[in-house]
Each structure stands twice: as C-alpha cells, then as structure tokens.
Amino acid sequence: MTAAAFIRPTAPARPLDERGWVRLLIALSATLLTAVLVYGLVRWLAGMAPPTPWVRETALAIHLATVIPAMPLGAFVLLTRKGTIRHRWLGGLWLALMLITAGVSIFIRNLNHGSFSPIHLLTLVTLISIPRAWAAARRRDFAAHRRHMLIFYTGSMLIAGFFTFLPGRTMWQWAFA
Numbered sequence: 001m002t003a004a005a006f007i008r009p010t011a012p013a014r015p016l017d018e019r020g021w022v023r024l025l026i027a028l029s030a031t032l033l034t035a036v037l038v039y040g041l042v043r044w045l046a047g048m049a050p051p052t053p054w055v056r057e058t059a060l061a062i063h064l065a066t067v068i069p070a071m072p073l074g075a076f077v078l079l080t081r082k083g084t085i086r087h088r089w090l091g092g093l094w095l096a097l098m099l100i101t102a103g104v105s106i107f108i109r110n111l112n113h114g115s116f117s118p119i120h121l122l123t124l125v126t127l128i129s130i131p132r133a134w135a136a137a138r139r140r141d142f143a144a145h146r147r148h149m150l151i152f153y154t155g156s157m158l159i160a161g162f163f164t165f166l167p168g169r170t171m172w173q174w175a176f177a
Helices: 020-045 058-079 085-105 118-138 142-163 170-176
Strands: none
Touching (some): 020 058, 058 142, 118 142
C-alpha cells in the first residue's frame, strides 16, 4: 500500500451555491453588518455612544468579543474555496467562536427581566446546528454540510445581526444613539 492511500482526500473545491444571487446577498449583508458593527464599536470605544453599563457584564463582553469577528469570518468561509486546509481551519475557528457566543448567551438575560427571552432560541439552534454541520462534514456529506452552514449563518449571523440594531439594543445604541 502506498503512502498516498493513507492521505484523506479533500472535498471538492466548489463555490457555496450555484446561484450567484445567494452569494451576492450574503456578501452584501455581511459587509453591511460588519461595517455598522465596526462603526458602532469604534463610536463606543471613543466615548461617542451613550454609556452602556451592562456591557461591563462578563457574559455580554465575551459575547460581543466573539460574535463581532465571527460575522466577517463566517462570510469569508462561506464565500471562498471549499475543501482546503484554510477552509477547515477557519471554519473550525468560526464554529468555536459561535459555540462560545452561544454558551455565554445563556447568561445574558437583560431583555426579559432576568428570564430567558425569545432570542435565546438562537442559543438552542446554535447548539444543535454546530454538531449537525460538523457531523455532516465528517461523514463527507458535503451537500448536507453546505445546507446546514448556509441556514445556520443566515439565521444566526445575518437575521439575528439585523435584529441587534433594533432601537434600544446595544448595537443600535452604539451605532445610532
């Protein structure tokens, strides 16, 4: 048996989706959200945004520190070449950031007077989606992996990301108040 027989073949290098409008929508949404996130963060760090004392809470600080870099990183992983070592490493980093984000979100309860709120359903979705997507990739079911990751990124980053800019939420205050 040759050494090449022991090398695990890589996934075919394919784009995210054959439909260009899906890629364009993800790219535009992620770029817009990342730009506004960075703008709000810079405003807050410069003292130009109103004070948000709840950000000093450890869970919220960790949540923001992991979710803000996860936005552009996830888009990059989705939109670039698949099956490469870079894709696996950056995808793993993105999943780790999302696990931390979801884990600490359990302790963020300032929306519903100390109780869980409907947004905590995203925590549950994240904790279910990550193992399913990872398992699909491990069993080399790349169509299922692609589908899981597309739905997961769209829901957890893009849709939830736009909701963080509702009036009264932290990112809205940082960017627009």
